[in-house]
Amino acid sequence: MNKEIAIYTISDSIGETSQKLIGAVMVQYPDVAFRNAYRFPFVTDEQELVGILKDAKKEDAIVISTLVNRRLAQVAKEYSLSESLAYYDLMQPFFSMIEEKLHVQPIEKPGIVHKLDTEYFQRISAIEFAVKYDDGKNPQGFLTADAVILGVSRTSKTPLSMYLANRGHKIANLPLIPEVPVPQVLDQVDSDRIIGLICQPEKLVKIRSNRLESLGLGHTTSYTDVEKVRRELAYAQSIFKKYQSQVIDVTDKSIEETAYLVEEHLKKSVAKLR
């Protein structure tokens, strides 16, 4: 890494959108060091804003803004034009498009509007559900879950369940262990709601070795033996076949990508039922 750049983000809320965009851009430049420690949330004052822009200019930074306040956005735009600052406003072009089409103005209310609406309560209860029915703790949860996730150890069942729960889905998960029979209650779950996770054995061995290392344990156990892992995965496949579950290969997939595939599958199943 010999090239580096500072990214400033300015928001009148917490600036999550900018952070997502920066994350997506960063992976496109593996040889550039992004210094993204300059996050300025809750900016509502013109003087404060100009102070930040001046610092950004000194550092030759790129400034990303999600200001919803039109006056502040205008100040930042004018400053950037006159000082040749690299300034990228994510909100205003979108607002302009909407104005052009619908002739309406944004309310310019900063921040995620925290509504105690159905969606909010659904999300909270989904998270509590996922914690309660994690790791096969209580298989009765399978009956009321939106989906039951199955997989051998270290196929990312728990993180996937929590990520989906955060998006409002009620998820239970069950570890598959060849020596332990699958709970009978799974027979009552519709196959559309059963998701099996699979992974390349070599990758799984790597993940498991890392796990053992982090626990301060040695490497040479059957837990990380590739032949043993292959047998475990073959057993998992036989279970997926028996229950005609949807199978997702998580090798090289991020939690977000796997979650997306689960959501698409669940949407399709719901559509089929209608």
Next chain:
Amino acid sequence: MNKEIAIYTISDSIGETSQKLIGAVMVQYPDVAFRNAYRFPFVTDEQELVGILKDAKKEDAIVISTLVNRRLAQVAKEYSLSESLAYYDLMQPFFSMIEEKLHVQPIEKPGIVHKLDTEYFQRISAIEFAVKYDDGKNPQGFLTADAVILGVSRTSKTPLSMYLANRGHKIANLPLIPEVPVPQVLDQVDSDRIIGLICQPEKLVKIRSNRLESLGLGHTTSYTDVEKVRRELAYAQSIFKKYQSQVIDVTDKSIEETAYLVEEHLKKSVAKLR
């Protein structure tokens, strides 16, 4: 709601950045119905892309793109210009700014790069930690947690813990109940790592009533009695005072906003230690 608009999102990955932006924009137009069901991920083919753009044009939609492939982005841009389609490319302006400053090109690799790096393993183990030490299940976890979250029932301890865990923080949480003494092990936790959640009593009553309703229970219990709730909250404040914990008022805050404040507090505490 008498105005409505369709939003198409096009990505060569899952399109999370667009979704975040749309969420932030939508709250600025409470009277507009956004039809955001047109999410096109994994677009890698020119013909497919043009097909989507044609549909968008027919519907008079706004198209948001996070295509990293320059050729596809160019095709979409040219189509939009010639057909006057409202097209908003989030990636390319950012790429141009970087090119201008550093003279480097993006690798144009679609998708979240899924690396089995330290950060990934840290996130997975943080999520497992939060599940294990949720709801005061095992107070020994307080000793190794990055933060211990305290609060009376329904102050969003669990969702907050899971959200922070997903961002790599090891979080334990403990419900505060006036009749139940706080585990002694909390005395060994540095006050910088203790976070107390507080909420306006009226709001908490509303949240609890909703909770009971969702469980099919009536309203008239001490759980939702505002005087009783006030006493619970006073007890919580006395605990926060005793442990000199950071106190966050979660009234009207989204999980994301509260999580942001916790992270900022933890950062400051770490900085203080250095």
